Amino acid sequence: MSKYTNPDVFIQRHNGPDGTDVQEMLKTVKTASVDELIKKVIPEKIRINKKLTLPGPVTETEALAELKEIASRNMVWRSYIGQGYYNAVMPPVIQRTILENPGWYTAYTPYQAEISQGRLEALINFQTMVMELTGMEIANASLLDEGTAAAEAMSMAHNISKNKKAKRFFVSENCFTQTIEVIKTRAGFIGVELVVGDEASFTPDDSWFGAVLQYPDSRGEISDYTSFITKARENNVIVTVIADLLALTLLTPPGEMGADIVVGTTQRFGLPVGFGGPHSAYFATKDDYKRNMPGRLIGISKDTHGQAAYRMSLQTREQHIRRDKATSNICTSQVLLAVLSSMYAVYHGPARLKAIAEQIHLKASALSASLKKSGLKVLNKTFFDTIVVEAGEQELLAIQQRAIKSEINLFYSGNRVSISIDQTVSEKDLADIVSVMTGNSEVENPAMSIPAELKRITPFLIHPVFNRFHTETEILRYIKRLESKDLTLTASMIPLGSCTMKLNAAAEMYPVSWPEFASIHPFVPVNQARGYHKMIHDLENWLGEITGFDAVSVQPNAGSQGEYAGLLAIRDYFVSRKEERDVCLIPVSAHGTNPASAVMAGFRVVAVACDTNGNVDVDDLEKKAAEHKNALAAIMITYPSTHGVFEEDIIRICDIVHANGGQVYMDGANMNAQVGLCRPAEFGADVCHLNLHKTFSIPHGGGGPGVGPICVKEHLKPYLPGHAVADNGTGRLDGAVSAAPYGSAGVLPISWMYIRMTGEPGLTEASRMAILNANYIAGRLEKYFPVLYKGKNGYVAHECILDFRSLKQTAGIEVEDIAKRLMDYGFHAPTMSWPVAGTLMVEPTESESLFELNRFCTALTEIHNEIQEIIKDGRNPDNVLKNAPHTAMAVSADNWEHGYPREKAAYPVSSLREFKFWPAVGRVDNVYGDRNLVCSCQDVEFYAKDK
Numbered sequence: 001m002s003k004y005t006n007p008d009v010f011i012q013r014h015n016g017p018d019g020t021d022v023q024e025m026l027k028t029v030k031t032a033s034v035d036e037l038i039k040k041v042i043p044e045k046i047r048i049n050k051k052l053t054l055p056g057p058v059t060e061t062e063a064l065a066e067l068k069e070i071a072s073r074n075m076v077w078r079s080y081i082g083q084g085y086y087n088a089v090m091p092p093v094i095q096r097t098i099l100e101n102p103g104w105y106t107a108y109t110p111y112q113a114e115i116s117q118g119r120l121e122a123l124i125n126f127q128t129m130v131m132e133l134t135g136m137e138i139a140n141a142s143l144l145d146e147g148t149a150a151a152e153a154m155s156m157a158h159n160i161s162k163n164k165k166a167k168r169f170f171v172s173e174n175c176f177t178q179t180i181e182v183i184k185t186r187a188g189f190i191g192v193e194l195v196v197g198d199e200a201s202f203t204p205d206d207s208w209f210g211a212v213l214q215y216p217d218s219r220g221e222i223s224d225y226t227s228f229i230t231k232a233r234e235n236n237v238i239v240t241v242i243a244d245l246l247a248l249t250l251l252t253p254p255g256e257m258g259a260d261i262v263v264g265t266t267q268r269f270g271l272p273v274g275f276g277g278p279h280s281a282y283f284a285t286k287d288d289y290k291r292n293m294p295g296r297l298i299g300i301s302k303d304t305h306g307q308a309a310y311r312m313s314l315q316t317r318e319q320h321i322r323r324d325k326a327t328s329n330i331c332t333s334q335v336l337l338a339v340l341s342s343m344y345a346v347y348h349g350p351a352r353l354k355a356i357a358e359q360i361h362l363k364a365s366a367l368s369a370s371l372k373k374s375g376l377k378v379l380n381k382t383f384f385d386t387i388v389v390e391a392g393e394q395e396l397l398a399i400q401q402r403a404i405k406s407e408i409n410l411f412y413s414g415n416r417v418s419i420s421i422d423q424t425v426s427e428k429d430l431a432d433i434v435s436v437m438t439g440n441s442e443v444e445n446p447a448m449s450i451p452a453e454l455k456r457i458t459p460f461l462i463h464p465v466f467n468r469f470h471t472e473t474e475i476l477r478y479i480k481r482l483e484s485k486d487l488t489l490t491a492s493m494i495p496l497g498s499c500t501m502k503l504n505a506a507a508e509m510y511p512v513s514w515p516e517f518a519s520i521h522p523f524v525p526v527n528q529a530r531g532y533h534k535m536i537h538d539l540e541n542w543l544g545e546i547t548g549f550d551a552v553s554v555q556p557n558a559g560s561q562g563e564y565a566g567l568l569a570i571r572d573y574f575v576s577r578k579e580e581r582d583v584c585l586i587p588v589s590a591h592g593t594n595p596a597s598a599v600m601a602g603f604r605v606v607a608v609a610c611d612t613n614g615n616v617d618v619d620d621l622e623k624k625a626a627e628h629k630n631a632l633a634a635i636m637i638t639y640p641s642t643h644g645v646f647e648e649d650i651i652r653i654c655d656i657v658h659a660n661g662g663q664v665y666m667d668g669a670n671m672n673a674q675v676g677l678c679r680p681a682e683f684g685a686d687v688c689h690l691n692l693h694k695t696f697s698i699p700h701g702g703g704g705p706g707v708g709p710i711c712v713k714e715h716l717k718p719y720l721p722g723h724a725v726a727d728n729g730t731g732r733l734d735g736a737v738s739a740a741p742y743g744s745a746g747v748l749p750i751s752w753m754y755i756r757m758t759g760e761p762g763l764t765e766a767s768r769m770a771i772l773n774a775n776y777i778a779g780r781l782e783k784y785f786p787v788l789y790k791g792k793n794g795y796v797a798h799e800c801i802l803d804f805r806s807l808k809q810t811a812g813i814e815v816e817d818i819a820k821r822l823m824d825y826g827f828h829a830p831t832m833s834w835p836v837a838g839t840l841m842v843e844p845t846e847s848e849s850l851f852e853l854n855r856f857c858t859a860l861t862e863i864h865n866e867i868q869e870i871i872k873d874g875r876n877p878d879n880v881l882k883n884a885p886h887t888a889m890a891v892s893a894d895n896w897e898h899g900y901p902r903e904k905a906a907y908p909v910s911s912l913r914e915f916k917f918w919p920a921v922g923r924v925d926n927v928y929g930d931r932n933l934v935c936s937c938q939d940v941e942f943y944a945k946d947k
Helices: 010-014 019-029 034-041 060-071 092-099 117-134 146-160 177-187 226-234 319-325 335-373 393-406 427-438 472-483 506-513 530-547 559-576 593-600 618-627 650-659 714-719 745-781 815-824 850-872 902-906 926-931 940-944
Strands: 168-172 193-197 208-215 238-243 261-265 281-285 297-302 308-313 386-390 411-413 416-420 551-553 583-587 604-608 632-638 663-668 687-690 710-712 800-803 839-842
Touching: 010 060, 010 745, 019 034, 019 745, 019 850, 034 745, 060 506, 060 530, 060 745, 092 335, 092 472, 092 506, 117 281, 117 297, 117 308, 117 335, 117 472, 146 168, 146 177, 146 208, 146 238, 146 261, 146 281, 168 177, 177 193, 208 226, 226 238, 297 926, 308 926, 335 386, 335 427, 335 472, 393 427, 416 427, 506 745, 530 551, 530 687, 530 710, 530 745, 551 714, 559 593, 559 632, 559 663, 559 687, 559 710, 559 714, 583 593, 583 618, 593 604, 593 632, 604 618, 618 632, 618 650, 632 650, 650 663, 710 714, 745 800, 745 850, 815 839, 815 850
Parallel strands: 168 193, 168 208, 208 238, 238 261, 583 604, 583 632, 632 663, 663 687
Antiparallel strands: 261 281, 297 308, 386 416, 411 416, 551 710, 687 710, 800 839
């Protein structure tokens, strides 16, 4: 050990409170030490008394150097593997000002529209881009990946088909293999009979509810599906087309062929392959199906001043409202990636996008002609970018040897070689590919070869936003203009209960852009991805040690997918034992995704009551477990509870379920309070999903990316999700829940860096500070607003629920008014009206300093005083809360008709004069937006019509 004390300890950069702050905070929480607080918060019987076996902490510089060495083990060859993943060029201005900019990646899901107008506009651009390229009437704001989007399309087709008794779903054998496997997994336990076959021999009738086709398909072929879709429609069969969005700049859109649903990925729009993700999928459909569409939908409404304003529309479709009646468990999207790909389209515009696609096709045409001239058997009749060659044994061996020598990856399947041309292919690259395939580098002259009947004639991206910002100066200003409309962690704390918004350190984010991570195709040979495998192995081992479980899979690319994968492991386990168990117990306080995921996994949901303290009603649990003993499969429980308390009876709850034959699934969304202090596997959980995009520092990105790995005990290890294309270490070729073998592997360096820099002492200290910060806020504010739930010793866990329900009666004030008024103070509102209506759930995280905690508490204290003034004033509706938030335009207007001064509206505390974040619009009219749904870019007249 060095004799020098390192002054650059990372945990001191990560945690907000310092030693002096902690002593001051302890006075408020009425404990002598943090140790004493932890003993009062966490039940003794579940606290661990030993240190985690993890590497010791290192500095940012040391961790980056170590990870750089690991990254160097990846071999960055030129990959033309294709199969849904292609090299793309992210314009440096977009990489620098969005991907690597905390003003974009630290934003939260845009539930508070008034302070989210920037990313909402970018998502409107995304939806418009998708709608126009696919020829569909409506599109959502992205999904997780192409495979899960196709699975969601199958589920939606099942729900909307007029063939209500139909159970069969057709999948073209020419879809990408990983997509077929994800659809198979989804169909497995929901009563769908999946048939994979040749679309040419498919005969639709009323026994089918849907079908899915790939365009271009896995062989590179492009086909006119109009006849197929027409016959399907005559038999009420819903048809989904998985389409390459870049190819659609040249090809007839599926919407013009009559498709009901079009899905795919926007990865080719500037997103790195990143060993499989994260990438933004898209989902487009007909307007008639908008209420059945999964994912989030951005629409245009108006604010209190009549100004057009963006918002999330039709939120009643979401899981926290519909629960087990929800048609999907998707609770998030890939916002950051959707923003990046939409800006790629804005920057390039329709002409340059078409030119990029034409260059790809021309080079593929030159490749095809060159291979044919050399005597190779090219199988393609048509193509956009992919050429497939059939080769003899010796011919194939020679190709493989030349490819290895040239450090080029192609896709091999049996005796076939597939080559996919992408945006990065230069003339030299093309010559090298021809040389690998033929032994000589002579390239034929290219010619466009898309069949006339498949050539696109419909214009696209005609809105001015796609035709103006084509210089770097203009796109830079546009991006910055949108960024300025969003409140992010760069301005203030975002105290969202249940959604930890902790520091996303620059050192953690930095490796994401390294080419050794960003440029690796997910299907490269294992020896070319040894760095990735080492990093993932480290991460899985560390997460297993932290949670106490025996095995981990990082494949699920969102928390919702983690829930789903964990439940599937339980289902597969019981199937292997020939036990017919299908009941899942879920407390009424659970996240809405829990019941939705359970239904997707084929379970029957049985609700369990909570007691007056917000804990699981153990008596009701015992009753329900006994009642369903022969069918009980699992319980889904969040710990600490959704109400922000470490329940004392957690071991008993687990024992009851186990005694009745079930398994315990723990929702790890609140793991932020457990790391280093207790381990779920040790107090009874059998499987647990984690949110790396929360507890382990991956940024929220405005609503994604996320990673939701699952941790399981030994008996569930055989049922972790496998992969049909690339070995992911499970030994399974099936069970995939995400398209890529390791999900969103491209952002895993963030969590690796976080754990490596903090080490065991830092991780534990982070949990301790998270609990201290939450109890400090509860202690500061409980004299003004009741804290709804506490543990038996009078303390909360890492979050607290503030109760505002009485204010509706006494002051005419609702929780939404408080949420909007917080914007005037420069804060994002905590989680509103969930899990209890009329409350705010506050989670400060360990990263917030005492200074910032006090700023937040002062804001709510001042709002309390404003409410008292409203009561004294006879509940006059013309008040600062009802009219909040106040925009700069409103307070600077010539006309001011309110009975309170402008200064009170704009600068309720003096510190705001030093720095003020202004909401871009006034309070948004949600009802108007749902009744008058508009979800694509509109012309200038639209934005002016209500003024």
